Amino acid sequence: MAEPVQPQKKTILVVDDTPDNLVLFGELLMPHYQVRVANSGLKALAAAAAEPRPDLILLDVMMPEMDGYQVIARLKTEPETRDIPVMFITALDQIEDEVRGLELGAADYVTKPVKPAILLARVRGQLDLKEARDILRDKNAWPEAEVERRVRQYRKVQDASMRALASLAEARDSETGNHILRTQGYVNILAGTLAAQPKYAAILTPAVIETYTKAATLHDIGKVGIPDQILYKPGRHTPEEWEIMKTHAQIGAQAIWRAIQHEDDLEAVNFLCVAMEIAGKHHEKWDGSGYPRGLVGEQIPLCARLMAVADVFDALVSRRIYKAAFTIEEAKRIIVENSGSHFDPEIVAAFCQCIDEFHSVAARYQDDGEHEEHNPPA
Template sequence: MSAEPYKDDRFTVLVVDDTPENLDVLNGILSDSYRVKVAINGRIALKIAERTPKPDIILLDVMMPEMDGYEVCQTLKLNPLTRDIPVIFVTAKSQVEDETRGFKLGAVDYIIKPVSPPIVRARVAAQLALHHQKRQLEREVQKRTEDIKTTQREIIHCLGRASEYKDNETGMHVVRMSHYSRLLAEKIGADPKWVELLYEAAPMHDVGKIGIADSVLLKTDRLDSSEWNEMQRHVEYGVAILGKHSSPLIDLAKEVALYHHEKWDGSGYPRGIAGKAIPLSARIVAIADVFDALTSERPYKAAWNTADAFDYLCQQSGQHFEPQLVEVFISLESEIEKIKRTFADEAVGQVMERQ
């Protein structure tokens, strides 16, 4: 029976010094408690620091040829891959200004040569404990932040579904238009984090219809002027429903809810703004929303095919919709058809959204 491979779970210390004797001294002090890696110059140290697994702490000499310790430390702190690794300077430079410079560059401690073994062990242990504790706290904060984001997403989805039930829509409408919105945002090169926020926020575009009276919302005849004015208020109701709490997701959802009925030529509502004064999120959602309304079956109309819906978007390009976004959306036909097939309605019984 073969033995299991040895696994060394100890912290890794990278020691950087151009003098082999100094490397031997520090290795002797630390090797009983830690895995020790050594580098004889700054350039080698930077390469080792970027490797996985990364060192847990770096002991860095200051006076070295080519790259001195200050330059190495500065380079480490400018690199996202290595900036969180604690650096302790180990040097014969003992002037206050030397220590001050080291701390300004991001070092966490300063050990003077010739080194004392108990001091080295104590300083390294203390900084590793602090660093480990910091990482644990960061993980806990990240987990709690993710839990909050998950809760917000669930609330957003629930409200989105509620608005669809209120309007006799199927939930697949908001699913499809959210996917269309994400697809278009990705294609124009928007920031990936913003793209995902838009995907999560898009279902909230009509959440304000929860506040519209059924006599207006579900009316099958043409709306009179007062009824139409009330219908337009769903954008304001949407912002009110989403509340005053601020987060990237909620803020974007409110933006979409308020502005998705604005038109490129300024003839939309509620504010009549035009062109790029309309937030990008709302310009994207407007196309996704209208396209899905056109290509979805309703009790009183058949679903338009994609080509006819594209023709309508082209006719409204420069009036209702931003021309460049329409052009990009149409170029995504194969991906759009895949979304339509994947998230097709299971049942019909919707009332067409009044644009």
């Protein structure tokens, strides 16, 4: 009986001028792929044009003589290499560096030190995307309507899964009610307002805003790990109880990280990474006094800084066993007073611009049994 034909391994070209990095990436990738290496930009160009051409290129940015930006610019001008996806692997972590790489045609941008599980997932995702593009281009095997149907189906499943996960935390906290819907709305409004500013226009694209909005659903998922006697306590916590309560941020982030390690779909990994940042860091404060890590300023991811304003605003205007609801104007005053200490001043400024929209969301998704108690904003 004939042996089954094994699928041919995809080929990945790794470009880095540091030998230790070439060894590291080789050991990580070789169990799954054919790996070729190049230690300079010129050798990378030659290897990319040689047969068999690589299916994906992992490209370092900081290299002597010819850096990664120059290499990708050359790759994209040559017909035989312009369709090879390129992932930047670099220690540069500024937004400007990432934007420049993406503008030059990079398919993805991963900062060092890399996390093996995330890198493998992103590599797999890029290879799957390339294979799908090749099928569509060369064989026209999938009609456009079928592709759109599958994308819609995938997103419906993703949305349903998120709602199911978020409901675990909501079900354990009888006070939250429509908190998830409201905070999603606030994050969406804040991100859209910031996107109108030149500084954020390239960062907060419609796709990114959609991801932030959906990921906000999971911000309190870690509450499933808090003991009932603390979570349900009808009053203020003791210092010891509060320390336990604060662990929900780390519990949520760790739970999402475990999900990332078992996921190989690029879109899902990117979404879960945002959800992990929100769950783990939305209680950090601009001045470094927050938890769990005491991050300062822009060390806190943008998605978590947006979530911080949304979460606190909703807590202020919602009635709890231990407090009455604040009016919209009172909540606005408190958030403005904490600009530069608890909150990112630029996000607070955006919040002040869209307070009317916040008021509309608060009114639309009131908790059961609540009446409209919020004064309209001035």
